[in-house]
Amino acid sequence: MADSASETITIQAPADRVWAVAANIDAYPSWVHDVKDVNVRSVDDQGRPTEVEFRASALGRSTHYVLRYDYTNAPNQLSWTMVSGDIQRSIDGSYTLNSLGESVTEVRYDLEIDLAVPLPGFVKRRAERRILNAVHDMKAVAEA
16 A cells, blocks of 8 residues: 655745756755665656656665656646656655745645555654655755
């Protein structure tokens, strides 16, 4: 059974700046704490990454997974779904941006993960908190 979580924050930056940070998937290892490496496997006709392989630290070990990105609702939403993974059955998520004014953007981060290995509840909650911190890291980069 998949676990889901969401986080909504306000970023003191215009929506186009926040979108630029979210959509620059190549740069994730520089600001997403647990992402160690990114390999863009394919891009769309606008040069945006559509299939990306990640290496990340998770639960004290390294994990690999491939995500397919969907830009259908760009620049208001960036969503993804898992193509393959080693300890995950599925990963679905999105960043949804809502401009609250010239220099303020609300970002909602939704994530649903189904792990192949069962974990105790306290471990899941700790991992969830760590994953959701990515949106706070995005805030720091967008506001810099």
